Amino acid sequence: MLRGQGGYVFGVVLLAVLDLESDRLSYQEVDLLLSREKVVTVRKTPSEGGSPFDHQNVQEVCKSREHVSPGMVAYHLLDEVAEGYIDLADSMDEEIDELEEHIEDWPRERLQSRISVVRHDL
Numbered sequence: 001m002l003r004g005q006g007g008y009v010f011g012v013v014l015l016a017v018l019d020l021e022s023d024r025l026s027y028q029e030v031d032l033l034l035s036r037e038k039v040v041t042v043r044k045t046p047s048e049g050g051s052p053f054d055h056q057n058v059q060e061v062c063k064s065r066e067h068v069s070p071g072m073v074a075y076h077l078l079d080e081v082a083e084g085y086i087d088l089a090d091s092m093d094e095e096i097d098e099l100e101e102h103i104e105d106w107p108r109e110r111l112q113s114r115i116s117v118v119r120h121d122l
Helices: 056-063 070-101 108-121
Strands: 002-005 008-019 024-034 039-044
Touching (some): 039 070, 056 070, 070 108
Antiparallel strands (some): 002 008, 008 024
């Protein structure tokens, strides 16, 4: 969600991240305050546990240029979040592949539980 207020833009961005080790979905939140001169971000640690949004790629892209406007910082931040959703789709695909591979050999209860978890995550 992005909302303009006079000379500022305020945004709240959520990135869903699937941890394949624990089969847990968590949401990384980044709050954004943008003006023509400055950009301020606040990364929140997910309530489900896990790490906050990793902004290292955004920092590296911005440091590699001589001057980066606040709008370009926001662009790179949103681009990184969009890339994260592509990673999420790949992770969900892996989860479904795992279910398909074990449909014959896992007990029915385990399959039902895993299907329920994957469905909930979607």
